[in-house]
Amino acid sequence: MARINDNFQKLPGSYLFSKIAHRVADYKQLNPQSKIIRMGIGDVTLPLCDAVVKAMEHATEEMAHRETFRGYGPEQGYAFLAQTILDNEYATRGVSLETDEIFISDGAKSDTGNIGDILGLDNIVAVTDPVYPVYVDTNVMAGRAGNLLENGHWSNIVYMPVTKDNGFVPELPQKRVDVIYLCFPNNPTGTTLTKAQLKKFVDYARENEALILFDAAYEAFIREKDVPHSIYEIEGAKEVAIEFRSFSKTAGFTGTRCGYTIIPKTVIAYNEKGEKVALNRLWNRRQCTKFNGTPYIVQRAAEAVYSQAGKEQVRAQVDYYMGNAKIICESLQAAGYEVFGGVNGPYVWTKTPENMNSWEFFDYLLKEKNIVATPGVGFGPSGEGYIRFSALGDRDNTIEAMKRLD
Amino acid sequence: MARINDNFQKLPGSYLFSKIAHRVADYKQLNPQSKIIRMGIGDVTLPLCDAVVKAMEHATEEMAHRETFRGYGPEQGYAFLAQTILDNEYATRGVSLETDEIFISDGAKSDTGNIGDILGLDNIVAVTDPVYPVYVDTNVMAGRAGNLLENGHWSNIVYMPVTKDNGFVPELPQKRVDVIYLCFPNNPTGTTLTKAQLKKFVDYARENEALILFDAAYEAFIREKDVPHSIYEIEGAKEVAIEFRSFSKTAGFTGTRCGYTIIPKTVIAYNEKGEKVALNRLWNRRQCTKFNGTPYIVQRAAEAVYSQAGKEQVRAQVDYYMGNAKIICESLQAAGYEVFGGVNGPYVWTKTPENMNSWEFFDYLLKEKNIVATPGVGFGPSGEGYIRFSALGDRDNTIEAMKRLD
Known part of the structure; x- marks a missing residue:
């Protein structure tokens, strides 16, 4: 008989953001007049910038004519985009990479989710707590997580708390681990590591x-200044690190879908005989077998992010969101809240007041202020007592929401 | 120490189409003057039709304005596309499905590759021989295939030959199996099953x-007429079948990327306790965790395939390719070759002449005729002695290639 992957049945009911969406929908149904401001999910609100739109129009035109039409592209992405990314994101920071060390994809969620395909099931995985749920859930699905414990941790995963107590700087795992997920600037806390810390x-x-x-x-x-943009700015990282990037937040591609993964050919892991194996080759095989490349028009759109006009327009969008972050931080502080993040990342991680737990404060904000934020505990037990505000919203809504907190 | 997924090391050197590309590149380097006609990989050559291009232009314009911009969409795809597909592809054939039984994706390769995520590793898998390599390779990666045998089969996979001897109709597996991959109209043979056979x-x-x-x-x-378009035209299939579809060949989306997977809520498999579990829910969890949806503009492009103009234009493209198929079949037969397929599918499966093996005939066609076809043995040992011609090429090139075989 056909058998399911039983690991799926270990997963708790629903993905965090589905749960939030349901709570908001229920409230909205009972209170149809309420003007809800969404600062929960980290979705962007500004439209695609002009340089990107022009590139998409041009690429669409190319697809309309036989001479310039593009069918299957390389599974790894087109060289024109790979080279442009390497020139602009890496060479400028002194990081030298070849075009066969970058894999263009439909986003960092897919890649951080699928990377487990090339890794053994017996690896011990470490994550920060709180953490982006995808890292944990995909390891549960694969069978690396063990069982869910009462405290919200998984028995085989090693957790590195990031809280106010340690200044949001994780300590090295005390138990030896094989695979470490790090996300900096951090989702959900918006905090960063210095080069020395990384x-x-x-x-x-x-x-x-x-x-x-x-x-x-x-x-x-x-x-x-001292915050590394790429882990490859750290000496030795090219031997031990895979890096994931996305155009989602950088250039408003959450609905356009493009990201990339860097696997230097020097990054290795070990086979059952203890021999070194280059992960670049394995990921290439995985992508060639299970992926058929990112749409041509999307790759041209991503390339345009690095044109002179594109760089300026995208920078202006990032400035806009970081302007929101400043407003959120200052308003929350003025209202007596304790806040973290929001300086090098678009999330403001806020301590809940009066010992409320995360979901209590979520309900308070939803019902009393008509603001949706993301309960910190949804990212892990060490997120209990925090809530996340996204700065990726509309400016007017951000100001209006903050006024409601006065 | 970090460990790789050792199953990857069982995979033979390279994906079939990479191997072909290398042989062609080597020949081209030695013979730069040769005018090579590619009838190997099943890539389309006609540009996107006008209705699709217009929809992409319109959607691009929407993405350029704040009021109409789209960020994250549903991981399962937008309802506008889901409903349009169900209305046009299924309701018209008497198959009733709900919008939460269809999952829009970036293509059938991704979905047929990733579907294994929700299935247990101890399932016994059956495939036809020859077969689209993705079904086998992804099961090798997951660990369901066992070991590669001398004859080119994998020890734990059950093979159902499709050859001239059985009229390309696979027999039911003699050993009990749990998961059966079927592709009809077939890749690579271009042949089909009747409703009774399915x-x-x-x-x-x-x-x-x-x-x-x-x-x-x-x-x-x-x-x-008697060839089923969907497996759900067969009574009872909604309990036991998942169906994968793609716009790649239908509408020239090989470089635009859109497909979809149907999982009726009645399709079940069993958990470790022997209880029935709906696969729809598991796939939904998989997609929500590891995928972030298909680009909005691509979904609008796919929707336009079903507009009145889109239907006519896409039908004309399919007619064009099937016109090629007719030319290929008739020319090969006139030249004394034995051919199969090409009537309900865009591939013509040809017996090699004079007991040449597939790669010998590949080399003969490449070197003597400057034609690239795909060696049948690349799809499995029962493909030995065959070669696949694609009808998805340019008409003039198709005619020119067939002239060279005279």
Whole structure:
């Protein structure tokens, strides 16, 4: 008889954002007049910038004519985009990479979700707590997580708390681990690591033959100087780290879908005989077998992000969102809240008042202020007592929401 | 230490089409003057039709304005496209489905590759031989295939030959199996099953609590009346079959990327306790966790395939390719070759002459005729002695290639 993957049955009921959507929908049904401002899910609100739109129009025109039509492209993405990304994102920071070390995709969620395909099921995985749920859930599905414990942790996953107590800087795992997920600027806390702090993880990985999966989806929001944009700015990282990036937040591509993954050919893991195997080759095989490339028009759109006009327009969008973040931080502080993040990332991580738990404060904000935020505990038990505000919304709505908190 | 998924090391060197590309590139380098006609990979050559282009232009314009901009869409795809597909592809054939039984994706390759995520690793898998390599390779990666045998089969996979001897109609597996991949109209042979022939598989699955993964990527090419377009035209299939479809060949979306997967809520498999579990819910969880939806503009483009103009234009493209198929079949027969397929599918499956093996005939065609075809043995040992011609090329090139075979 056909058998399911039983690991799926270990997953709790629903994905965090579905749960929020249901609560909001229920409230809205009972209170149809309420003007709800959504600061929950990290979706962008500004339209695609002019340079990107022009590139999409041009590419659409190409697809309309036999001479310029594009069918199957390389599964790894077109060289024109790969080279443009390497020139603009990496060479400018002194990081030298070849075009066969970058894989264009439909987004960082797919890649951070699918990367487990090339890794053994017996790896011990470490994540921060709180954490982007995809890292944990995909490991539950694969069977690496063990069982869900009463405290909300999984028995086989090693957690590295990031809380006010440690300044949101995770400590190295106390138990030896094989695979470490890091997301900085962090989702959900909006906080960052300095180069020195990140180097400790790179050194740990080199000493312990571990692999770092580094999610840099929010790097465009970095404002401060000592914050690394790429893990490859850290010496030795090219031996131990895979980096994930996305155009979703950088250029408003949440509905357009493009991201990329860097796997330097020097990044290795071990086979059952203890021999070194380059992960670049395995991921290439995975992508060639299970993926058929990102749409041509989307790749041309992403390329336009790096044109002179594109760079300026995208920078203006990022500035707009970071302007929101400043308003959120200052307003919350003025209202007596304790806030973190929001300086190098588009999320403001806020301590709940009066010992309310995350969902209590979520309900308070929804019902009393008609504001939707994301309960911190939804990202892990160490997120209890926090709530996340997204700065990726509309400016007027952001100001209006903050006024309601006065 | 970080460990790889050792199953990857069982895979033979390279994906079939990469191997072909290398052989052609090597020949081209030595013979730069040669005018090579590519009839190998099944890529389309006609540009996107006017209705699709107009829809993409319109959607691009929407993305340029704040009021009409779209960020994250539903991971399952927009309802406007889901409903349009169900109305046009299924309701018209008497198949009733709900919008939460269809999942829009970036293509059938991704979905047929990723579907294994929700299935147990101990399922016994059956495939036809020859077969689209993705079905086998993804099961090798997951660990369901066992070991590669000398004859080119995998030890744990059950093979159902489709050859001239059985009229390209697979027999039911002699050993009990749990999961059966079927692709009809078939890639690579271009042949089909009648409703009665397909019903035997549905009945088998119902009797043996097996699951059918039905790839209908080529259904738009069906010309004959008794050939089912959807497996759900067969009674009982809604309990045992998942269907995969694609706009790649239908509407020239190989570089635009859109497909969809149908999982009726009545399709079940069993958990470790022997309880029935609906696969729809598991796939929904998989997609919500590892996928972020198909680009909005691409979904609007796919929707336009079903406008009045779109239907006519896409039908004309399919007619064009089937015109090529007719030319290929007739020319090969006139030149003394034995051919199959090409009537309800865009591939012509040809017996190699004079007992040449597939790669010998490939080399002969490449070097003597400057034609690239796909060696049948690349799709499995029962493909030995055959070669596949694609009808998805340019008409003039198709005619020119066939002239060279005179």
